[in-house]
Amino acid sequence: MAVNLATEVVLAAGEGPSPLLPHLGELIVGIVAFTLLFLFLRAKVFPVFEKTFHDRAESIEGAIAAAQRDRTEAQQLKQQYERQLAEARDEAGRIRTEAQAQRAEIVEAARAEGAAERQRIIDAGAAQIASERQQALSELRREVGTMAVDLASRIVGESLEDDARRRGTVDRYLDELERTSARTAGSAS
Amino acid sequence: MTTWSIAAEGFQSPGPADFVYPPLFGEGTFFTKPMLITVLGSVAVAVFFYLAARRAQRVPGKLQYAGESAYGFVRNSIALDSIGKEGIKYVPYLATLFFFLAALNISGIIPVLQFPATSRIAFPLFLAVVSCVIFNYVGIRRAHGVGRYFKQMMFPAGIPWPVYILLAPIEFVSTIIIRPLTLTLRLTFNMFAGHLVLVLFILGGEYLVFEYSGVVGILAGSISLLGSIVLTFFEGFVQLLQAYVFTLLSALYIGGALADEH
Numbered sequence: 001m002a003v004n005l006a007t008e009v010v011l012a013a014g015e016g017p018s019p020l021l022p023h024l025g026e027l028i029v030g031i032v033a034f035t036l037l038f039l040f041l042r043a044k045v046f047p048v049f050e051k052t053f054h055d056r057a058e059s060i061e062g063a064i065a066a067a068q069r070d071r072t073e074a075q076q077l078k079q080q081y082e083r084q085l086a087e088a089r090d091e092a093g094r095i096r097t098e099a100q101a102q103r104a105e106i107v108e109a110a111r112a113e114g115a116a117e118r119q120r121i122i123d124a125g126a127a128q129i130a131s132e133r134q135q136a137l138s139e140l141r142r143e144v145g146t147m148a149v150d151l152a153s154r155i156v157g158e159s160l161e162d163d164a165r166r167r168g169t170v171d172r173y174l175d176e177l178e179r180t181s182a183r184t185a186g187s188a189s
Numbered sequence: 190m191t192t193w194s195i196a197a198e199g200f201q202s203p204g205p206a207d208f209v210y211p212p213l214f215g216e217g218t219f220f221t222k223p224m225l226i227t228v229l230g231s232v233a234v235a236v237f238f239y240l241a242a243r244r245a246q247r248v249p250g251k252l253q254y255a256g257e258s259a260y261g262f263v264r265n266s267i268a269l270d271s272i273g274k275e276g277i278k279y280v281p282y283l284a285t286l287f288f289f290l291a292a293l294n295i296s297g298i299i300p301v302l303q304f305p306a307t308s309r310i311a312f313p314l315f316l317a318v319v320s321c322v323i324f325n326y327v328g329i330r331r332a333h334g335v336g337r338y339f340k341q342m343m344f345p346a347g348i349p350w351p352v353y354i355l356l357a358p359i360e361f362v363s364t365i366i367i368r369p370l371t372l373t374l375r376l377t378f379n380m381f382a383g384h385l386v387l388v389l390f391i392l393g394g395e396y397l398v399f400e401y402s403g404v405v406g407i408l409a410g411s412i413s414l415l416g417s418i419v420l421t422f423f424e425g426f427v428q429l430l431q432a433y434v435f436t437l438l439s440a441l442y443i444g445g446a447l448a449d450e451h
Contacts, residue, residue: 022311048242
């Protein structure tokens with residue numbers, strides 16, 4: 001019975017060898033194939049991948065470093081511009097103050113000049129007025145004489161055409177007047 | 190043939206015999222289908238990565254991006270995450286391991302191939318052995334000597350001595366024997382079972398539609414065939430997941446060996 005059962009089990013499992021027994025040919029082919037594949041991939045493929053991984057990481061790090069560098073550079077430039085701007089602002093302020101001072105000076109100078117000019121014009125006017133008054137006075141004196149003689153000749157009806165005589169009369173009259181006034185002044189004193 | 194295949198009225202259910210292929214070029218030659226799949230899968234992985242890495246640019250094209258993402262996944266999510274900074278040394282092995290396994294697993298749902306080479310125990314076995322050799326070597330080098338490595342592994346400090354009677358053999362067996370064994374068996378029989386279920390659904394559906402009599406057969410067979418399509422997608426997921434698990438565990442073992450210093 002036991003022999004029969006064992007035979008049946010073997011038959012049910014098929015005529016081939018047990019699946020637990022390694023097949024020598026497969027073992028050899030497997031080892032050879034795996035070894036060749038391993039050597040090929042290790043030599044030709046994996047180092048390439050490792051290198052690209054490394055390169056990629058490096059290029060990313062390089063890009064980060066470059067960005068860092070650019071940023072510090074930009075910051076330096078910004079600081080420089082800010083400094084220059086501040087300097088420019090200071091200078092503008094200084095120039096403005098100077099201009100204000102200068103303006104005040106100019107205004108002061110102009111005012112002084114104007115005052116001097118006015119004085120000069122006033123003085124010139126006064127001198128002119130004085131000379132014109134003198135002129136008018138002497139002219140008046142002459143004309144008064146002429147007019148008085150005309151009037152007197154009309155009144156007395158006598159033509160005093162002789163110039164010498166006429167002047168003698170006028171002078172006489174005027175001397176008389178002066179004498180009279182001097183006398184009056186002397187009697188008064 | 191057997192009692193239950195007779196009960197199924199002539200339907201021959203798939204079994205372990207379906208995983209045994211005769212040599213491709215006739216009796217007496219060496220090359221079988223799982224070997225062909227292994228070679229094709231390795232070549233496909235090599236060609237994909239060769240094209241992706243050829244003329245690599247700092248700004249990648251589509252193919253380069255795909256290759257870099259695939260490599261970066263193993264590199265960052267598996268190696269560096271579970272080992273730490275020192276994991277970079279083991280990335281070539283772990284990446285080759287992952288893509289080799291993924292190609293051999295996924296061949297189970299690729300039309301024409303339709304067989305996961307990793308359901309043949311030879312492939313997971315040697316890869317598990319390689320992983321274990323690596324992590325043990327790393328551990329021995331880190332511990333500065335074979336004796337100290339085993340001492341640190343079997344007699345961790347800070348435990349009362351009677352516990353060692355139990356702990357030491359367990360630690361030894363689990364590290365040296367159980368780890369490669371589970372790596373091998375988990376992958377092999379996930380692929381084995383997945384392939385078996387797919388074949389069962391497809392062959393069963395075919396049998397029901399074409400040979401089982403009546404409407405019932407056609408209806409049940411159609412459901413079975415539709416189910417096989419759904420299962421194919423599920424299998425694709427399992428295949429990638431198992432490649433990931435195998436690679437992740439290898440990385441964790443290496444990471445553990447490196448961390449066992451104290």
